[in-house]
Amino acid sequence: MRTSYHSVHEPICGICGKRSRSFESLREHLIGPLPKAECERVFRERGCDLCLNIFGSRNALRVHRDTCQLSYGYNAVLYRFANLGIQDDLRIDNGKSRAVALACKMVGGGSDGSLDLCAKICIIDEYENILFRSYVKPYLPVTHYRYETTGIRPEYLRDAMPLRQVQRKIQDFLCNGEPMWKIRPRGGKARILVGHGLDHDLKCMELEDTANYPPLMKTSKLSNSLKYLTKAYLGYDIQVGIQDPYEDCVATMRLYRRMRSQAHRNENYPLASDPQNKNNFASWRQSELERMTPEELLAISRSDFYCWCLDGKDYV
Template identity: 70%
Template sequence: MVNRMESSETLRNKCAACFKQFNRMEHLVEHMRTSFHSVHEPICTVCKKHCRSFESLREHLIGPLPKLECKNIFNVRGCRFCLTILDSPNAHRIHQERCQLSNGLTARLANLGLRDNATVDNTYSRNPQIVALACKMVGGGTDGSLDYCGRVCVIDEHENIIFHAYVTPPVQVTNYRYETTGIRPEHLRDALPLRQVQRKIQDFLCNGEPNWRIRARGGNARILVGHGLDHDLDRLQVEYPPIMIRDTAKYPPLMKTSKLSNSLKYLTQAYLGYDIQTGVQDPYEDCVATMRLYMRMKSQVHRREEYPLASDPQNRNIFATAPWRQNELERMSPEELLAISRSDYYCWCLDRSA
């Protein structure tokens, strides 16, 4: 009888999201207060466990110590790119062929042609609202270790080149890093000055709006996608509001379980199924990879919530520590606690309703 009671109490104190068990209900409430579980977390479609990142979900399914039941099903019907589980082996085969995005960037780049005149071109996409940016850096300073932008590319969501330019850094280049950048002295001889490139990109991103007036919804400013954009924008001397930036290096579901960034090379191989940056690196290739990653994350279907973020004013008292609220929370079931919990990061699926 005692064992049965203990088992029932343990089940009541088990997190409905990550399945952690607690000795007391107050400990579960504290866990929910700090974990920010939500419908936007990657979820195992077999056991419904919530994971903090896709890397954690991958470990749960096919890592060194996976959950055996989930692993067995995933091995037969699971997609190793988007980590979903299909209804049948045949559905899995068809899905994975579509899910693995082929490269084909060399031929596409040749067909489009590079726009070395550095004009912003909307021929392929009228007034695009989502663009990706990538830079390749050359070295400055006595040892060539200081990064300066030597080449920049901007594409639209259909992977068309909108803007491309070689850039003259504000200091003397002491290392062209040709093995990875492909940039030679002759490329920068007649290149655009950094200030001119900065102004073109700044004006294009803001799209007629002053920086200080840009807001997350309802404006003209463009969503900017990239990898390590803080560094790229700093080298371009471009200021842009964080609410309009989608950085694959800082997006929690795409980060390591240790909460450190994954490289773009790894993310492309793991989640898109092809290799990049294998020799001389082209910024267009990086733009395409980040845009594809963004579109994959954006296309996820999660339950709609009126106020999806823990930081929304309407959610600030959900897990309040006041005694009366603590008592209410401790009377809730684990499922009820999960239902009121909200995410601590902006899920890119929310851009679909922006």
């Protein structure tokens, strides 16, 4: 038998102490169709519907909402309507790895225009400053520009940077001077790449994907859309009308920073996959586990996912 994967890194109800596999599960526990009555009563009085935390008073909740409720941002409005050319501030440095967010906008290829082709890309740093922004010339002919949502016209791609060149430039920036064969899943000089639905070809990098992060997924283990996550956890709308990859970058970076800022208890070996954690128990030890209290079981259990709060610590 195996110990539970419940851990200190999972969302917890601030009222009854119940742990959930995802924030969506916790939300259902608090204000869903069949919530726990006492938890629902307290949450509706002193709970934040964005971060799902409970506060000591209504006044404390009002003060908290001023920082928890984010807005679309003035810069996003400017970038959406500005037809900017190439902006390239990608630099390789030997400092500590920093998180950057990447997003693309796709046009259509193929006979029916259903094939997604990257035509515009944006990379920002943790402070929402643009590091790289450019139109991209796809490797296949574009048959549908999807202008209603992308705002991209044929003339924007005529002299755009070729896709291969963009890929090499971004790869060099993310590796940050470290050879590809030396890059480790955690640690090293390579940068942390944040995004939503990141391409599988980037799995060699250190990725933080809001589409596949267990606490942000549905209770059915399916991914939520970035539009939904931004509204539910940041409190504002994105992807309305003509869209720009900058707003997607900002949304994913804000989600990442919010998840990373969670204060969880430090553990020497926080993952179930760490070799120091022997999570297998023989059947004859079942009675030993049954005698343990929930607190003791939690102490020996480890998370089966990498919590982003560890990015702000010295765990490697």
